[in-house]
Amino acid sequence: MSPLDLVKRPMPKQEPFERVRNFDEVALGYSVELAREEAGRCLDCKKPGCVGGCPVGIDIPGFIHCITEGDFAGGIRAIKQTNALPAVCGRVCPQEEQCEMQCILRKKGESVAIGRLERFLADWEAAQETTEAPPLPPLNGRSIAIVGSGPAGITVAADLALRGYKITMFEALHEAGGVLTYGIPEFRLPKAIVRREVQYVRSLGVDLRLDFVVGKTRTMDALLESFDAVFVGAGAGLPWFMDIPGENLNGVYSANEYLTRCNLMRGFRFPAFDTPLKRSARVAVFGGGNVAMDSARTALRLGADEVHIVYRRSHDELPARAEEVENAEEEGVMFDFLTLPVRLIGNERGWLTEIECRRMELGEPDASGRRRPIEVAGSEFMMRMDASVCAIGNSPNPLIPMTTPGLEVGKRGNIVADEETGLTSRRRVWAGGDVVTGAATVISAMGAGRRAAQSIHEALSGAK
Amino acid sequence: MFKVVERSMIVPNVHLLTIEASEVAQAARPGNFIILRPDEQGERIPLTIADWDVSAGTVTSLFVQVGASTAKLARLKAGDTIPTFAGPLGNETEIAKFGTVVLVGGCYGIGAIYPIARALKAAGNRVFALIEARSSFALYWEDRLKTVCERVLVISRDGSRGYKGHVTRLAEILATEKIKPDRLIAYGCTYQMMEVSRQTKPLGIKTIVSMNPIMIDGTGMCGVCRLTVAGETKFACVDGPEFDGHEVDWEEFLARRESYNAEEVEPLHRSGSCSHF
Ligand SMILES: Cc1cc2nc3c(=O)[nH]c(=O)nc-3n(C[C@H](O)[C@H](O)[C@H](O)COP(=O)(O)OP(=O)(O)OC[C@H]3O[C@@H](n4cnc5c(N)ncnc54)[C@H](O)[C@@H]3O)c2cc1C
Ligand SMILES: Cc1cc2nc3c(=O)[nH]c(=O)nc-3n(C[C@H](O)[C@H](O)[C@H](O)COP(=O)(O)OP(=O)(O)OC[C@H]3O[C@@H](n4cnc5c(N)ncnc54)[C@H](O)[C@@H]3O)c2cc1C
Ligand code: SF4
Ligand code: SF4
Numbered sequence: 001m002s003p004l005d006l007v008k009r010p011m012p013k014q015e016p017f018e019r020v021r022n023f024d025e026v027a028l029g030y031s032v033e034l035a036r037e038e039a040g041r042c043l044d045c046k047k048p049g050c051v052g053g054c055p056v057g058i059d060i061p062g063f064i065h066c067i068t069e070g071d072f073a074g075g076i077r078a079i080k081q082t083n084a085l086p087a088v089c090g091r092v093c094p095q096e097e098q099c100e101m102q103c104i105l106r107k108k109g110e111s112v113a114i115g116r117l118e119r120f121l122a123d124w125e126a127a128q129e130t131t132e133a134p135p136l137p138p139l140n141g142r143s144i145a146i147v148g149s150g151p152a153g154i155t156v157a158a159d160l161a162l163r164g165y166k167i168t169m170f171e172a173l174h175e176a177g178g179v180l181t182y183g184i185p186e187f188r189l190p191k192a193i194v195r196r197e198v199q200y201v202r203s204l205g206v207d208l209r210l211d212f213v214v215g216k217t218r219t220m221d222a223l224l225e226s227f228d229a230v231f232v233g234a235g236a237g238l239p240w241f242m243d244i245p246g247e248n249l250n251g252v253y254s255a256n257e258y259l260t261r262c263n264l265m266r267g268f269r270f271p272a273f274d275t276p277l278k279r280s281a282r283v284a285v286f287g288g289g290n291v292a293m294d295s296a297r298t299a300l301r302l303g304a305d306e307v308h309i310v311y312r313r314s315h316d317e318l319p320a321r322a323e324e325v326e327n328a329e330e331e332g333v334m335f336d337f338l339t340l341p342v343r344l345i346g347n348e349r350g351w352l353t354e355i356e357c358r359r360m361e362l363g364e365p366d367a368s369g370r371r372r373p374i375e376v377a378g379s380e381f382m383m384r385m386d387a388s389v390c391a392i393g394n395s396p397n398p399l400i401p402m403t404t405p406g407l408e409v410g411k412r413g414n415i416v417a418d419e420e421t422g423l424t425s426r427r428r429v430w431a432g433g434d435v436v437t438g439a440a441t442v443i444s445a446m447g448a449g450r451r452a453a454q455s456i457h458e459a460l461s462g463a464k
Numbered sequence: 465m466f467k468v469v470e471r472s473m474i475v476p477n478v479h480l481l482t483i484e485a486s487e488v489a490q491a492a493r494p495g496n497f498i499i500l501r502p503d504e505q506g507e508r509i510p511l512t513i514a515d516w517d518v519s520a521g522t523v524t525s526l527f528v529q530v531g532a533s534t535a536k537l538a539r540l541k542a543g544d545t546i547p548t549f550a551g552p553l554g555n556e557t558e559i560a561k562f563g564t565v566v567l568v569g570g571c572y573g574i575g576a577i578y579p580i581a582r583a584l585k586a587a588g589n590r591v592f593a594l595i596e597a598r599s600s601f602a603l604y605w606e607d608r609l610k611t612v613c614e615r616v617l618v619i620s621r622d623g624s625r626g627y628k629g630h631v632t633r634l635a636e637i638l639a640t641e642k643i644k645p646d647r648l649i650a651y652g653c654t655y656q657m658m659e660v661s662r663q664t665k666p667l668g669i670k671t672i673v674s675m676n677p678i679m680i681d682g683t684g685m686c687g688v689c690r691l692t693v694a695g696e697t698k699f700a701c702v703d704g705p706e707f708d709g710h711e712v713d714w715e716e717f718l719a720r721r722e723s724y725n726a727e728e729v730e731p732l733h734r735s736g737s738c739s740h741f
C-alpha cells in the first residue's frame with residue numbers, strides 16, 4: 001500500500017488584491033487533474049466516518065471512487081440520490097464540522113476535501129450539454145403547497161415531485177432560492193448556480209409562484225382547502241438589532257438589508273439596476289458568523305477604505321467557517337475582538353459618525369461551551385465609522401404564525417415541529433429548516449426537508 | 465408577470481395604475497399596500513391600495529411621480545406587464561363604529577383614503593373627508609369620496625377651491641365646520657401627516673397615520689422600514705403601516721426617509737424626469 005497522502009490539494013482562488021475589486025467567485029474550483037489527485041487520497045473506508053458526518057448521508061466514498069475512475073456522470077448520480085443541491089453544498093457547507101471532521105485521515109493529517117470534490121462534480125455536470133433528468137412518475141392526484149423556496153422548500157419539492165405529487169411552491173420575494181439568493185453573496189455562491197438549481201426543480205413539474213406572501217396573499221387555512229398538505233420552509237428572516245442607542249440612524253443596516261440590496265436587488269450594479277447601495281468609507285460589522293463575514297467582504301467590494309469586524313469574543317470563538325474567516329483576513333478585513341458596541345452616535349442630519357465600544361474579557365464557559373465575554377468597566381473608546389452592519393442573528397418571521405390559528409410556536413418565534421417528521425401542531429401542516437431551528441445551515445435545512453417529505457409521503461399514501 | 469389594465473395621469477403628476485392581480489384583489493382590505501417592481505432592473509416600491517375589483521381581479525393604486533421608479537411606472541401603457549406585484553401587505557385599517565371619523569388625504573392619499581371611508585361608512589360612522597391639493601386642478605376623486613362621505617372639505621394652497629392654505633389650518637377648519645372627530649386618519653406625504661398629528665394632539669383626537677418609509681421586501685425581513693413609535697422600534701411593513709401619529713418619532717423618521725437622496729438623483733437624471741412639486 002502506498003504511503004498516506006496527508007495534505008489536501010489547495011483550492012485555486014482569485015488573488016486577494018484582485019478579488020476585492022470584483023464580485024466574481026473567489027474559489028475557482030478544482031481542475032480534472034486536481035480533482036482526481038485529491039480523490040485518490042480517499043481510503044474508500046469500509047465503515048466510512050465521513051458519511052455519518054453528512055446530515056443527508058451522501059455515499060461519499062462512492063462518489064469519490066467514481067472520480068478516481070473518471071466516471072463523473074456516475075459520481076454526480078451517486079450524490080444526487082440524497083442531495084438535490086450539490087453545487088450549493090459543495091461551496092457553503094461547513095464541511096470542517098461535518099463530513100470532513102469525521103474523515104479518518106484527520107487523525108494523521110488533513111481530511112479528504114469532500115466539499116471541493118462534490119462541487120467539482122456538480123460543476124462538471126453543469127458544463128455538460130445535457131443533464132440527466134430523472135424519470136418522472138405519473139401524477140398521483142395529491143397536491144402539496146410549499147411555503148418558501150429556500151433549501152428546505154426546494155428539497156421537499158424535489159423529493160415529492162419525484163414521487164408523483166403535484167407541487168406548488170409559494171415565494172414571497174420576486175426570485176426563488178431563499179438565503180441562497182438574497183443573503184449569501186455572489187462571490188461565494190454565484191446566483192447563476194442557484195438559478196440553475198431552481199430551474200432543475202421546476203423541470204420536475206413544480207409550479208413556482210413568486211410574489212406570493214402566505215399569510216397575506218392567502219392564509220394557511222385557505223391553502224389547506226386546496227392542497228392535501230402544506231410544508232412551511234419560511235426560514236429565519238427577521239433581523240435582530242442590538243437594542244442600543246442610535247440604531248435607527250442613517251448608515252445603520254441590518255445584514256439582511258445590506259446583503260439583500262446587494263444580492264437580490266443587484267445593488268452592486270447600481271445604477272444599471274435601480275436599487276442604491278451607499279458607498280461607505282469606514283464600515284463596522286457587528287458579529288462573527290458567516291453573515292458577518294459576508295457583510296464585511298461585501299463592504300470591501302463596494303469600495304470601503306476600511307472594514308472592521310467587531311466581535312465580543314475572540315478569534316477562537318468565531319462561529320463563521322474557518323475558510324471564510326481566512327478569506328476575509330486575506331482581503332484586509334480588520335478584526336476587533338473582545339469589543340462590544342454600546343452606543344451609535346450621529347451627526348445633526350441623522351447619519352452615523354462614531355461608535356462607542358467597550359472592551360471585553362473572557363470568563364468561564366457558558367451553556368454553549370464558549371467562554372463568556374464579560375465587560376471591562378471603564379474601557380470605553382470610540383471608533384469613527386460612517387456605516388455599521390448588524391449581523392448578530394435572525395429569528396423566524398412572525399407573519400405565518402400570526403395568521404395561522406393553532407400553529408404552535410416556541411420562545412423565539414420558531415414553529416414547533418417534530419424533529420423526525422417535521423409535523424406541526426396543525427393537521428396536514430409540516431415545517432422544517434430555519435423556521436423550526438432558528439438560523440442554521442443549508443444542509444440541515446435540506447435534511448429537515450428530506451425527513452418532512454418522507455413523512456408527508458407516508459401520511460398521504462399510507463406507505464412506509 | 466402582471467398585466468397593466470390602465471395607467472393614466474388623472475391630474476398633473478398623479479397617476480392611476482390598475483393591475484390585473486386577482487389573488488391580491490381577493491385579499492385586499494382598506495389600508496393595505498402592495499409592492500411592485502416596474503421592470504427587471506427596478507426597485508421594489510410600496511403603493512397603497514386605493515381600490516380593487518374582485519370580479520375583474522384588478523387592483524388600483526395612485527402614485528405621485530417623484531423619482532426613477534415612479535417615472536418608469538408613469539411610462540406604462542395598458543397591455544404592458546410588470547414583473548412584481550406582491551400583496552396585500554401591512555395591517556388593514558381598524559374598522560369599527562367610532563362615531564365621527566375625519567379622513568385627511570393629500571397627494572396619493574386622496575385616493576388611498578377612499579376604501580377606508582367606504583368601510584367606515586359601512587360600519588355606521590359619520591365620515592368626513594378633508595382633502596388637500598396645490599390648486600383646484602390637482603384635486604381628484606372628489607365625486608367618489610362624496611358617495612361614501614357625509615361631506616368632502618377641500619383645502620387648496622392657492623385658494624382656488626375651498627379653504628385657502630395648508631393643513632396647518634386643520635384645527636381651525638374643524639372648529640368652523642363644527643366637526644368633533646372621535647378619530648382622524650391621515651394619508652399622504654410625511655410632512656402633512658406630521659402636521660396633522662401636531663394639530664390634533666392638543667385637541668386629544670386619536671390620530672392614525674400611514675407611515676411611508678423606504679421599503680425593500682415588505683415582509684419584515686430587511687428592517688429598512690423601521691421607525692420609533694412610543695419609544696419602541698417597529699417595522700412599518702409588518703407592524704404598520706398605520707400607527708398612532710402622536711407616538712411617532714417624526715424627526716428620526718424624516719431623517720431616515722432621506723437616506724438615499726444622493727443616490728436617487730442619479731437614476732432620476734437617466735429617467736429624464738424632474739417633476740418634483
Ligand atoms: C448571509 C448568510 C450567509 C450564510 N452562509 C452559510 C454558509 O456558508 N453555509 C451554510 O450552511 N449556511 C449558511 N447560512 C445559513 C443558510 O443560508 C440557512 O440556514 C438556510 O438558507 C435555511 O434554509 P431554509 O430553506 O430554512 O430558509 P431560507 O433560505 O431562509 O428560505 C426561506 C424562504 O421563504 C420565503 N418566505 C418567508 N416567509 C414567507 C411567506 N409568508 N410566504 C412565502 N414565502 C415566504 C423567504 O422569502 C425565503 O425565500 C447563511 C445565511 C446567511 C443569511
Ligand atoms: C406603505 C407605503 C405606502 C405608500 N403608498 C404610496 C401611494 O399610494 N402612492 C405614492 O405615490 N406613493 C406611495 N408611497 C411612497 C412611494 O413608495 C415612494 O414615492 C416611491 O417609492 C418613490 O420611488 P421613486 O424611485 O420614484 O422615487 P425615489 O427615487 O425613491 O425618490 C425620489 C425623491 O422623492 C422623495 N420621495 C420618495 N417618496 C416620497 C413621497 N411619498 N412623498 C414625497 N417625496 C418622496 C425621496 O426622498 C427622493 O428625494 C408609499 C410608501 C409606503 C411605505
Ligand atoms: S452535503 Fe455537505 S456535509 Fe454532506 S458531504 Fe456534501 S459537503 Fe459534506
Ligand atoms: S472517511 Fe475519509 S478516507 Fe474514509 S471514505 Fe470517507 S472521505 Fe474517504
Ligand code: FES
Binds near residue numbers: 688689701
Ligand atoms: S420593508 Fe423590509 S422589513 Fe419592512
